[in-house]
Amino acid sequence: MSIRERLSGNEAVATAMKQINPDVVAAFPITPSTEIPQYFSTFVANGAVDTEFVAVESEHSAMSACIGAQAAGSRAMTATSANGLSLMWEMIYIASSLRLPMVMNLVNRAVSGPLNIHNDHSDAMGVRDAGWIMLFSENNQEAYDNNLMAHRIAEHKDVMLPVMICQDGFITSHSIENIELEEDEIVKEFVGEYHPEHYLLNKKEPIAIGPLDLQSYLFEHKAQQGEAMKNAKKVIAEVAEDFEKMTGRKYSFFEEYKLDDAEIAIVCMNSTAGTTKFVVDELRAKGVKAGLLKIRMFRPFPTEEIAKALSHLKAVAVLDKSDSLNGAGGALFEDVVSSMYVAGNNVPMVNYIYGIGGRDTKSDDIESVYNDLSQIAQTGKVDNPYRYLGLRKGDAK
């Protein structure tokens, strides 16, 4: 039986970590993810877990400690945000290239500067090519559930890649919402034990990891990572299926909300999907055929599936909570547009950069996007595909 609770997103993640009971947690506090290691350290102090908690002196060390722990043969977890992730940067790539299936919670926040501690996705977008599986969570429930599924995905022999679970800083990390928790024993059984095939502390098999990998080999090793990322799709789907059997909660690569018969749709990630669902319901009541595609699995990117799901629409808006500052469009927009183009789907598409630095994105803002989409759907024309939502501008239209 599931347990009804009310928890913040950070509490939900810490609770999942308690139930997973990893061998090692190494973390350094940074807003808004600080509470995760904070709550978790109380579990350690109270003896609720038998995790070795490493209170490191920086995020670079946090990731390094997780790499060492995972290479040694144990299960490691960490959590961070924004500049903490920036400081991990070097080791992020080491973790994925050494194929160490650790799990990190990234509580999304704007990467400075100028200094800002509030939510956007610039931290996650910065590491989108780092070879980590990236799952996004609309709310505390999804953050909790993604954690429960993460180790099985990461540790699968065909995958062996680290997993990053994202949720929106403050918006979900610090908001208390209802949640269904699973019982400790059930989680323990679902997550299972970690038995790596090769690990440093195996005295029967002395190994070396992370050797010099020059011109003759790095290319192939990177391609292996890419192959593992492709394999991850199948594993993520399988684990979600098992998870649904256990909890009744269904997870796909993305959620299609009233998308089947929709004519216009928004593509977005994390908490904005909640606001968008509210707007979709309102518009539906007025007879507007609005829909939503909420991406859960951002890496690997479900290109064929997204192209298929959006193929019947008359206009699509992709919302990016991070500006790539490339004069062309946000990262999610580019991925979705590429998916559509390669699949031969010619649907008018428009990009909105929104919510930067924690700027509130209200239902009115989302509604204005759908209004724009209705116009685009009528004319079939997109004047400016790279737009800002909620930006103050002197000559605003």
Add this chain to the structure above:
Amino acid sequence: MTEINSKTPMEDLTIGGNIYQAGNAREFKTGDWRSMCPVFIEEKCKQCGMCFAVCPDDAIPVGKDQNRTDFNYDYCKGCGVCAKVCPFGAIEMKEGTNK
């Protein structure tokens, strides 16, 4: 461990280049980027034992009789330290990869 080289397909390489075997440094040939080459002049060598002690790699083989033999160029990077310490002029540095 399987032998790997620049022709090995990606499927046969271990993930992350991990090496699941200890004591394999000998298999890693480190001498392929030499631009200076030491030449051993056996007649001049007094087997004093100075050269192999300063070789940073494994390029000067020493037999059970404690005597050195000719260079093993698989591991020689041509640094010239051996030639520098030789008191008898028994090692000459020549330009190029090979002697």
